[in-house]
Amino acid sequence: MVNLLKKKISRKYYNYAFAYTLIFPGLIAVIIFIAKPAYDTFVLSFSKFFFGRNLGFIGFKNFETIFSEQLFITVLKNSIIWLFVGSLLSILLGLFIALYIAQENKLSLLTRSIILIPWILPDVLTAITWKWMLNSKFGVINDILLRLSIFENPYTFLGDPDTVIYTLVFIVVWRKVPLVALFLCAAIRSVPIEYYEAAKIDGANSFQKFIHITLRHIAFSITAITCIVLIWISSEFGLPWVATKGGPMDSSHIISTYIYQNAFEHLRWGVSSAASVVNIIILCILIISYLFVNKKTFK
Amino acid sequence: MSIKRREFIKKSATAAAITSPFILSSKVNASNSLKVWKFGGTARETEYWPVRNKVFSKNNPSINLNYQYFYGQIRRNKIMAGFQTKKLADIIIAFGQDIPEFEGFGMIQSISNIDKSATQSWKNKIVPEIWNTGVHNNELFGIPTYVDMFSFITYNKKAFEEGGIKEPPKNWDELREVAKKLTKPGRPGIAFPATTTVLDGTIWEGIAYSNGGRIFDENTKKVKLNDSGCVDALQLYVDLIKDGSTPDPGVMLENRFAPLANQFIGGNYAMIMLPSFSYVPWAFDKRDQFSDFLFPRPSKVTGSYDPVATLMDPTACLMVNSRSKNYEEIMAYLKFWTNDDQLKFWGTKEMARIPASKNAWKSNEMRDLWPNRVNAYNDGSLFNGSTPAPRFIGVTQIEQYMRTAIQKAVGGKMSASDALNEANDNAQEQIDVLLGG
Numbered sequence: 001m002v003n004l005l006k007k008k009i010s011r012k013y014y015n016y017a018f019a020y021t022l023i024f025p026g027l028i029a030v031i032i033f034i035a036k037p038a039y040d041t042f043v044l045s046f047s048k049f050f051f052g053r054n055l056g057f058i059g060f061k062n063f064e065t066i067f068s069e070q071l072f073i074t075v076l077k078n079s080i081i082w083l084f085v086g087s088l089l090s091i092l093l094g095l096f097i098a099l100y101i102a103q104e105n106k107l108s109l110l111t112r113s114i115i116l117i118p119w120i121l122p123d124v125l126t127a128i129t130w131k132w133m134l135n136s137k138f139g140v141i142n143d144i145l146l147r148l149s150i151f152e153n154p155y156t157f158l159g160d161p162d163t164v165i166y167t168l169v170f171i172v173v174w175r176k177v178p179l180v181a182l183f184l185c186a187a188i189r190s191v192p193i194e195y196y197e198a199a200k201i202d203g204a205n206s207f208q209k210f211i212h213i214t215l216r217h218i219a220f221s222i223t224a225i226t227c228i229v230l231i232w233i234s235s236e237f238g239l240p241w242v243a244t245k246g247g248p249m250d251s252s253h254i255i256s257t258y259i260y261q262n263a264f265e266h267l268r269w270g271v272s273s274a275a276s277v278v279n280i281i282i283l284c285i286l287i288i289s290y291l292f293v294n295k296k297t298f299k
Numbered sequence: 300m301s302i303k304r305r306e307f308i309k310k311s312a313t314a315a316a317i318t319s320p321f322i323l324s325s326k327v328n329a330s331n332s333l334k335v336w337k338f339g340g341t342a343r344e345t346e347y348w349p350v351r352n353k354v355f356s357k358n359n360p361s362i363n364l365n366y367q368y369f370y371g372q373i374r375r376n377k378i379m380a381g382f383q384t385k386k387l388a389d390i391i392i393a394f395g396q397d398i399p400e401f402e403g404f405g406m407i408q409s410i411s412n413i414d415k416s417a418t419q420s421w422k423n424k425i426v427p428e429i430w431n432t433g434v435h436n437n438e439l440f441g442i443p444t445y446v447d448m449f450s451f452i453t454y455n456k457k458a459f460e461e462g463g464i465k466e467p468p469k470n471w472d473e474l475r476e477v478a479k480k481l482t483k484p485g486r487p488g489i490a491f492p493a494t495t496t497v498l499d500g501t502i503w504e505g506i507a508y509s510n511g512g513r514i515f516d517e518n519t520k521k522v523k524l525n526d527s528g529c530v531d532a533l534q535l536y537v538d539l540i541k542d543g544s545t546p547d548p549g550v551m552l553e554n555r556f557a558p559l560a561n562q563f564i565g566g567n568y569a570m571i572m573l574p575s576f577s578y579v580p581w582a583f584d585k586r587d588q589f590s591d592f593l594f595p596r597p598s599k600v601t602g603s604y605d606p607v608a609t610l611m612d613p614t615a616c617l618m619v620n621s622r623s624k625n626y627e628e629i630m631a632y633l634k635f636w637t638n639d640d641q642l643k644f645w646g647t648k649e650m651a652r653i654p655a656s657k658n659a660w661k662s663n664e665m666r667d668l669w670p671n672r673v674n675a676y677n678d679g680s681l682f683n684g685s686t687p688a689p690r691f692i693g694v695t696q697i698e699q700y701m702r703t704a705i706q707k708a709v710g711g712k713m714s715a716s717d718a719l720n721e722a723n724d725n726a727q728e729q730i731d732v733l734l735g736g
């Protein structure tokens with residue numbers, strides 16, 4: 001009996017030790033590559049760090065600097081459009097496509113397999129390709145729109161300061177939608193079929209089934225993917241930078257391009273870190289508020 | 300298939316033990332190794348450097364050369380990250396415009412301090428004005444292999460013939476007239492790039508500096524974007540648009556110099572504002588169809604400073620990492636690339652560039668390809684009054700505001716003077732913080 005107990009205890013510790021051994025490298029990686037840089041960014045945001053020289057602690061000066069810049073206000077406005085419109089459209093379109101590909105037919109199976117193409121393309125390649133397709137002189141999109149007589153003259157999608165941010169939102173949505181759709185498709189397919197059968201017997205129509213069964217069952221998945229999409233879109237850098245470099249007239253400058261430009265072009269690492277901290281705070285507030293509003297979905 | 304824990308750990312440990320010596324050995328640099336990073340360049344240049352590097356390695360078998368090429372637009376972050384992580388190459392081949400900031404950052408060292416006599420012998424081989432593009436605070440920090448000059452107008456010969464234009468315009472008023480004359484439905488007379496790309500801004504700077512403008516006064520530390528030399532240069536852009544001689548401003552805000560040049564090659568415009576490399580990178584084999592001329596001066600210079608003929612930037616300038624001490628290898632490489640065997644490539648095999656070597660200008664090949672430029676070089680007018688492109692600590696900040704101002708004026712959101720006044724104030728704030736620190 002004692003031997004059996006000892007064996008059980010040693011087995012239990014062995015399991016713990018084995019589990020922690022496996023987790024340890026991951027934990028170390030998180031500390032080195034996420035926690036430490038995040039801490040450094042936080043410290044830098046309160047320091048005057050210029051041209052590789054740390055000129056000491058300056059309190060909230062970097063934050064004052066960015067909020068006093070007209071450019072940062074423009075960047076915040078653009079970022080709000082980028083983040084909200086981008087996330088909202090990604091989720092809505094993703095849900096719409098998910099409902100289709102969750103069905104069992106040959107076409108939806110084919111769609112399921114090819115839908116990931118936008119997702120697997122590298123950011124830079126995506127941006128360059130869209131840049132060429134949207135070009136007013138030789139872009140295929142303008143060509144089609146002109147041939148269909150939808151436009152009378154070519155439209156400068158990436159050259160019009162009033163609409164360029166929406167063009168970029170469209171591209172980012174095109175890129176993010178596939179994974180959102182697949183994620184939600186998996187959630188939809190996990191809803192027990194019996195619920196739909198019961199609803200059918202009760203005479204529910206498709207819309208009612210969607211609202212009362214599908215949406216209720218996938219609510220948690222929608223909450224989760226919304227948080228992920230918010231983070232993805234807020235951290236998206238390559239696509240807007242390659243497509244427009246924040247132009248024209250700063251009308252597509254968003255917070256990630258602002259952070260990059262300050263850090264690597266202007267060498268203002270303190271200011272850049274302060275903008276990163278602002279970005280993290282905004283994102284945390286958004287996600288916490290969103291989770292709070294949707295806390296019911298966790299039940 | 301089941302995985303046994305003991306077996307998994309054993310196999311992982313064995314794999315780590317086998318691979319670690321290779322990983323560690325790759326980190327250890329041989330004492331006679333030389334690491335070189337090259338940024339940007341044309342397709343021919345990208346092929347040329349490794350080919351000649353092979354010759355270098357053959358001539359210097361004891362030096363283990365590690366050469367890497369990177370896209371030009373990432374050079375600043377790549378170089379800075381390399382320096383911060385102590386992984387920066389011994390020699391970096393980048394833009395001369397970055398020299399003051401790299402030196403201010405302590406990333407590069409004076410080449411003249413490494414070997415004065417070698418520096419002097421190289422100096423004798425290089426065109427003096429081009430040599431100066433690598434000099435900062437009276438010391439050599441970069442060896443230029445060629446320069447690009449700003450700004451030129453490239454034109455379609457057929458369009459000129461059709462329009463009855465016999466001679467290039469001599470001043471801004473004539474330029475406006477010629478552009479109007481060459482404009483026909485669907486084919487604007489002139490186009491200029493106005494994106495936030497650095498080179499698009501430098502094209503405008505070339506025009507502003509030729510009108511006696513400056514973006515910054517290094518003596519007073521004042522931003523000068525609202526100097527009349529700059530304002531009038533931007534007004535010229537606005538006037539060309541108002542004349543109806545350009546494509547829709549959105550096209551010029553959307554397309555940087557390269558796609559715009561491609562459109563020009565395709566017959567979309569009669570003239571285009573470009574640097575000295577002109578049409579060559581895109582239409583090397585169509586020399587009979589295109590030609591270029593130096594951007595005309597204004598009838599009356601309105602800026603507060605001396606007008607310059609052209610701005611020059613060496614975009615393949617060899618610089619030495621401040622931390623590198625393997626001087627023997629470094630000097631061998633610099634000596635190799637300052638040899639005429641290598642330098643003769645520019646201006647001829649890569650005809651898009653203005654060669655740095657004095658001997659390159661004497662070659663028959665150069666005379667055949669660029670007769671006008673060789674004549675101008677021989678009579679001293681090509682480099683007379685030419686100066687390095689703006690370069691000082693803070694240039695990137697000022698140029699960013701400058702490019703946005705250009706866009707605001709071109710896009711019709713603000714007048715040229717208002718846009719530059721706004722940019723001037725914003726840039727001055729940044730410069731005060733920068734230089735005050």
